[in-house]
Every structure is written in structure tokens, then in C-alpha cells.
Amino acid sequence: MRANGASPQAVAFARMLSAQRGFFGYAQHVDAGRYGPIARVATLGSGISTYASGYYAGPNLELTSTEDDRYDARLHLARSPVFRALRAAHPQATLWEQSSPVSELRRPGGGQRFVSVRPIVDGCHACKLLGAAQVGYDFDAAGRFVSTVLLDVRAGEVAWFKPRPLSPAAGAVAAPNDFSVLRATGIDPAHVWMSVRQLRDAGLEVAGGGRIAVRVPLLSGRGCEFSPTSSLPGVGVMFTNGRATRFDVTTREIPTDRGIRVGDSVATLIKVYRTLRATRDIYIHGGTDYEFAPGPPFERYRLTFITDGKRVLAVYGGRLPEVRYVEHCF
Numbered sequence: 001m002r003a004n005g006a007s008p009q010a011v012a013f014a015r016m017l018s019a020q021r022g023f024f025g026y027a028q029h030v031d032a033g034r035y036g037p038i039a040r041v042a043t044l045g046s047g048i049s050t051y052a053s054g055y056y057a058g059p060n061l062e063l064t065s066t067e068d069d070r071y072d073a074r075l076h077l078a079r080s081p082v083f084r085a086l087r088a089a090h091p092q093a094t095l096w097e098q099s100s101p102v103s104e105l106r107r108p109g110g111g112q113r114f115v116s117v118r119p120i121v122d123g124c125h126a127c128k129l130l131g132a133a134q135v136g137y138d139f140d141a142a143g144r145f146v147s148t149v150l151l152d153v154r155a156g157e158v159a160w161f162k163p164r165p166l167s168p169a170a171g172a173v174a175a176p177n178d179f180s181v182l183r184a185t186g187i188d189p190a191h192v193w194m195s196v197r198q199l200r201d202a203g204l205e206v207a208g209g210g211r212i213a214v215r216v217p218l219l220s221g222r223g224c225e226f227s228p229t230s231s232l233p234g235v236g237v238m239f240t241n242g243r244a245t246r247f248d249v250t251t252r253e254i255p256t257d258r259g260i261r262v263g264d265s266v267a268t269l270i271k272v273y274r275t276l277r278a279t280r281d282i283y284i285h286g287g288t289d290y291e292f293a294p295g296p297p298f299e300r301y302r303l304t305f306i307t308d309g310k311r312v313l314a315v316y317g318g319r320l321p322e323v324r325y326v327e328h329c330f
Contacts, residue, residue: 033104033112038056077133093120093121099116115137244318
């Protein structure tokens with residue numbers, strides 16, 4: 001462990017685990033937590049098992065295992081368009097327990113979030129690799145386990161071997177509360193189709209403690225609601241019948257998944273996204289709105305860039321038709 005750069009605290013923790021638990025002689029390494037008392041123990045497996053697994057260990061030696069599938073129901077994996085597409089093509093597609101650690105982040109609201117990559121396989125751990133999911137394991141400041149959070153789902157083998165970086169050292173941009181980027185499907189780890197409660201569990205608090213600020217009944221009979229967030233200034237959420245359908249960003253702190261931020265030039269936007277649908281903004285003199293369609297399996301999702309013709313003023317990420325509404329719900 002010392003040869004691999006483990007801290008003295010991590011080495012001491014490993015010795016304590018080995019002495020008191022007995023079965024950690026095969027531990028590959030222990031990473032002492034940077035933002036709280038929880039440490040991550042990575043193993044090479046035991047007995048005839050050869051695949052890696054992991055545990056999150058608190059000071060009282062209570063263990064949370066990445067192989068405990070009781071937590072997977074909280075991920076609501078079936079709500080991911082990527083996973084639904086994989087399951088349609090491969091009915092046995094399943095999220096496997098094996099994990100590969102990526103990083104530790106500050107948990108939105110305080111505490112620790114450990115991020116792991118877990119493979120999506122065609123029915124068994126030795127079956128075809130279909131993709132991967134990034135899963136956050138959240139602990140509060142006292143080291144109590146809170147929940148698992150689905151952060152990202154990607155198709156293809158490259159998703160497992162080259163997970164999306166989540167730390168500044170790996171090339172990502174650290175945004176407030178670790179909400180890293182805006183996508184057409186949401187702001188990691190919050191995403192389209194979450195309820196107010198699920199957004200809160202992900203660390204995104206709707207202003208007013210869950211009371212929606214603007215409520216507009218549509219002629220179609222569907223209820224549209226919009227509210228700013230109290231935990232992330234410059235971000236608002238649109239709801240349709242109680243489910244998030246659009247995320248509005250007016251702060252420069254949160255870039256899109258291709259790095260475009262509020263304040264960037266239209267020339268840079270066009271250079272980065274290239275295939276954009278342009279329409280004249282109905283309120284801003286000389287303004288143009290640009291819409292980006294990410295393509296399959298996200299046909300119903302868009303990124304919309306509001307500009308004054310020179311600079312990006314706001315970015316919306318969400319599903320159709322809500323992502324095209326003006327004045328929030330109109």
C-alpha cells in the first residue's frame with residue numbers, strides 16, 4: 001500500500017480492518033476519505049473470485065458494499081434512455097456488482113460522495129459488456145450512508161475502460177456542489193423525470209422547500225411548473241405533472257458537456273456544436289436561439305442556447321416540447 005502511495009492514515013486503517021475483520025488480507029488498497037470519515041477499501045476478490053469489488057468503511061467498521069444490490073433499486077436505472085435502449089436490444093442487460101473507483105467528491109449538502117463505474121452486462125459477469133454506469137455512494141458528514149445516486153449511463157465497451165472524468169485533475173470542471181455539467185438530459189447528478197423529492201436526494205433543492213414558485217395550467221390539461229433552486233444559484237427546473245422536464249442555467253459556473261458556458265461567444269458555440277438549428281429570439285432584439293439535437297438514443301431531448309446574437313445568455317437542457325417553451329411555461 002505504501003508503494004502505491006497510500007497515506008499513513010490509510011495504512012493504519014487497513015491494519016485495523018485486518019485485525020478486527022480478519023478477511024481483508026486480500027485488500028488491494030485503502031483510500032482514506034478526503035471529505036469525511038469514510039474510507040474506500042478496494043479488493044481483488046477472494047477465493048476463486050477474480051474481479052474487483054469494494055467496500056466503504058466507517059470509523060466504527062460498519063461496511064457498505066458495492067455488491068449489495070439492495071441499493072440498486074434507488075438508482076431507477078430504467079429511467080435512463082441509454083439503459084432502456086440497451087435493454088430493448090438485450091433483454092438480459094443488467095448492472096453488475098463489480099466496480100472500479102473513479103473519485104471522491106464533496107457531497108451536495110455536505111459529506112462524501114464516492115463515484116464508481118459499474119459494468120452493464122448481458123446477463124452475467126462473464127457475458128458481453130454492453131456499457132457502464134457511474135454510481136455515487138453518498139455519506140453524510142457523520143459517515144452515515146445516505147443513498148446511491150445514478151450519475152451517468154453510457155453504451156459500449158469504452159464506457160467501462162474510459163469513464164468520464166469527474167475531477168479537475170482529470171480534466172473536468174468542478175462546479176458548485178459538484179454539479180458538473182449540463183446535458184440535454186439534466187445536470188449531473190440530477191436528470192429529467194426526477195420528482196422534487198428525488199432532486200432533493202440528489203442534492204438539488206427546489207426553492208421554497210418543494211413549493212413550486214410558478215404554476216401554469218396548460219391548455220392541453222398538463223400541468224407545467226417552474227421553480228428556481230435554492231442549492232444552486234442560477235439554475236431553475238421546469239416540471240410537468242410533478243416531474244422535471246427541463247433545467248435552465250443562467251450562471252457561468254456550469255458548462256455544457258462540450259464546455260460551452262453562459263457568456264461564451266456565439267462564434268465559439270457554433271464552432272463547438274456545428275449542427276445547430278437557429279431561430280430568431282422573439283424577445284431579444286438581434287437575438288438568436290440555437291438548438292442542438294444530440295441524436296439517438298436521445299431523440300426527444302435538446303440543448304437550447306439563448307443568445308443576443310453575440311454572447312450566450314442562458315442554456316436550457318431538457319425534453320421536447322418543454323425545452324422550447326418561452327417565459328418558462330408558455
